Amino acid sequence: MSAAYQLSSCIEWQFTEAGELDARLRAAKAAGFALAEFHLWRDKPVAGLAEALDETGMRLTGVCVDPRRSIVDPAERADMVNAVRETIAATACLGKPDLIVASGFRIEGMSEEEHFANAVSALRAAADLAEEAGVTLLLEPLNTRLFAAMYLVSTKLGLDLIEAVGSPNLRLLYDVWHSACMGEDIADVLAGRMHLVAHVQVADMDDRHEPGTGSIDWAKTVETLRDLGYQGAIGLEYFPTLPMDQSLALTRETLGH
Template sequence: MKLIPCIEMLYKAEHPGFTDRFRAAQADGFDAVDMWLWRDKPMDAVADAVAETGVQVFSLCADPRASLVNPAEHAAVLAAVRDTVPVARRVNGQLKGAGAPARIILASGFAMPGVAEAEQRANIVAVLREAARIAADGGVELLLEPVHMVIGGHLMAVHQVRQGLDLVEAVDHPALRLLADVYHGAVSGETFAQAFADRTGLVAHVQVADFEGRHEPGTGALDWSGLLPLLRQRGYTGSIGLEYLPTLPIDQSLALTRRTLGL
């Protein structure tokens, strides 16, 4: 399993310039990185950095974010996916015929008070089916990410890996897979075994950070000794994303992470 640093967090202290983080990742032996939103980034310069270094963008977020739960925002969701498809392909290297499929991340948005859970779930499934069709037509893959976030007393509708897997199964489209974030799972109270169960074939990316604090693995309360053996046992052969806030200089942080994960 290869490691993929999220350059929104890693390398940020050492390299305030976003594109410089591609060069730093290359120097550390990485061939791909994760990023978040793209409209606030110098995407021409990002594409140049990808071409220069060979470090591709493994995943980025549909931009702008919009709610999968609220049908009033579904047009915005689909427009964001359409707009993000060519951007994702450009910085992934697909336009030159290289690399794995570009991946676009979607989160559910916040649950709607007073709306039945079954109705909210149906809303999510409906828009994801259309979004997956758009993604497939564009040659990219969507990643649904369960996120445990509470703002103003409102929790994200999809905040557990189990929920996300249920939705991916319900949509039943090859262009939709799950991004399983171990940190958000821990905030939700899921164990590794509960989170992944026997459905790792639906998971295309796993991101890690320790709990609490969202720092590098080995700095918190989670027992990491079983994660990779569990994933391997259940057939996961994908990547491990490093989406954490470093507490150490980057070389020491990466060394601690590798020791803790056993990679």
């Protein structure tokens, strides 16, 4: 992997032996990371994380909007927008990280057109808040293996939604593992639209462990991302199977980093 790609540790699942999330952040720094990410924030030591970020000089590449609410269910629209508003406020002290949004589940009896229109309306309202606050929202397609009824499980659909909303503060989080679970081809689903992708996450197939433990062709994956023009960070959102020093050594070797 080109040296231009910085790696971001998912401290939700990594450096767990260090204890609380702020301690994991310091452990990631000691392991050579300048970037980190985690999931939900309401159960995390936000003040301690802010202190650790200031102390280490690290930057967060992503935090999930909390609580998770549907973008396709009109009954959850107000709660979804409020969750974005509250997450923007709560994470401002963490350096205004990008905020990750999942779609929620399909609504029985609702047409594809209605699902799409509802998603655009919700994301447009959320993007207005993001623009006002100067933060970026990351829309993340997931997969039906983990979530059978999830609405957004297609990279192309995610990009279509982002184009329809038309906000510079709404971009895609492309997760190689979720995409692989859906049988997608990276070059096909991202062709011509890499400028809409603000973050990439990686884990190996089938079991979401470190790159080098499964079946994904990482040399080809990295080459494809580079050829398509991706220049952002690579989030290591995987469950380690080895002690962290060995896990990171394998990951860095596999990714050519």
